[in-house]
Amino acid sequence: MILFSLTIYATEQTPDLLIYKSDTIYIDTYPLEYLMDKDSSINRTILFYSDDMCMSTDCWRGHIATWRIDNDSLFLVKMVDCCEGYLMKMDEIFGETSSKVFASWYTGELIEYQSWFSVEDESSNSFRCKILNGRVESIVNAKFLGQKKDTALIDNVINSDTSIYVLVDKYPTLMTESKNYEIAELKTFILENIRFPQNDVDCMGAVYISFVIEKNGTISNKEFVRRLCNSYDEEAMKVVDLMTTWKPGLINGLPVRTKITLPIRYRYN
Known part of the structure; x- marks a missing residue:
């Protein structure tokens, strides 16, 4: 053979x-x-x-x-x-x-x-x-x-990367004087700070607001993704306005701009 x-x-x-x-x-x-x-x-x-x-x-x-x-x-x-x-x-x-x-x-x-x-x-x-x-x-x-040993290069990447990420390795953390809130805990922060509008009581549902957590921990690009009623929309944005200080999101251990879409729901108990 x-x-x-x-x-x-x-x-x-x-x-x-x-x-x-x-x-x-x-x-x-x-x-x-x-x-x-x-x-x-x-x-x-x-x-x-x-x-x-x-x-x-x-x-x-x-x-x-x-x-x-x-x-x-x-x-x-x-x-x-x-x-x-x-x-x-x-x-x-x-x-x-x-x-x-x-x-x-x-x-x-x-x-x-x-x-x-x-x-x-x-x-x-x-x-x-x-x-x-x-x-x-x-x-x-x-x-x-990947080049983590070059500090100058890392600093350049952090400063030059303006991409906005939806999926990150570590999501931003909201910092307040009383405690820190992970993304999954933002519901607690909302419940602690929301005020139920006295008018438009028949307007039940959710307001969706998106925003970007910058690399320095500030919040920007706040906008409504879905509105409900004027008074409810305004109250929802007031709560987001209270979220002033964050730990930024991370990819490979480096801070990146992270986009968050937050639902704020109104309903009767």
């Missing part, structure tokens, strides 16, 4: 692009492939194998997509044919007339692309972005956050 050793060399695939702030990042993720499993109305043949599209061994999907993060959302902004380099008409694929398509179908993680031929090191996959139904949950640049 003669045994042959066969090595198969596959062609490395051209990655998609992600525009985040002023950076353009190659990503090792293809969100359009997830769309095929969720939306049967999208024609896979049109999207991946158009009649006038040639096939390239380094781009079997037939296109290169460019994505962009605007505020807290992921959008598809451009599709280019792999071989000829022409812009593909997204409106013929998605039926959208705008210049960008909201990626509401995608839940997963966008990871920075690493070439097969690159050397694995601590900076591999330095950019990671978690997406839930097209919305950004968190963004972490591990290339910088």
